[in-house]
Amino acid sequence: MTNMVFCRGCGKDIHESARACPHCGAVQYQPNRGKNRIIAGLLALFLGGLGIHRFYLGQWWGIFYLLFVWTFIPLLIAFVEAIVFFVTSDARWEEKYGPE
Ligand SMILES: [Zn+2]
Structure with a gap:
């Protein structure tokens, strides 16, 4: 599974670019946005x-x-x-x- 990350809410695999988990709706942390x-x-x-x-x-x-x-x-x-x-x-x- 490429470009998949674990949901912070439910732990299921979701695509890394997803802003929110399709399973539980939890908003995902996006490490590449904003300032480093x-x-x-x-x-x-x-x-x-x-x-x-x-x-x-x-x-x-x-x-x-x-x-x-x-x-x-x-x-x-x-x-x-x-x-x-x-x-x-x-x-x-x-x-x-x-x-x-
Ligand atoms: Zn989830």
Whole structure:
């Protein structure tokens, strides 16, 4: 069975592109939609002081990281955010940064 995944609701095989399970109607988690948690975490870790991870997440206020980078505070914030991103569960991430 190619391109099949298990339903999160009932455990039956459903096609990976299905938005909802035809058996039980459960809405499925789509890992390839929205922003990638690991990429965001790595951006925060390496380029976080410049707010690059915020721009990646579509948040314009990443500009404030750039404006205050000389204080080194954005570097600290971004480092903490990188850790938070890495420990956030996929489901929670999807809720926050997944597509509407
Ligand atoms: Zn189901």
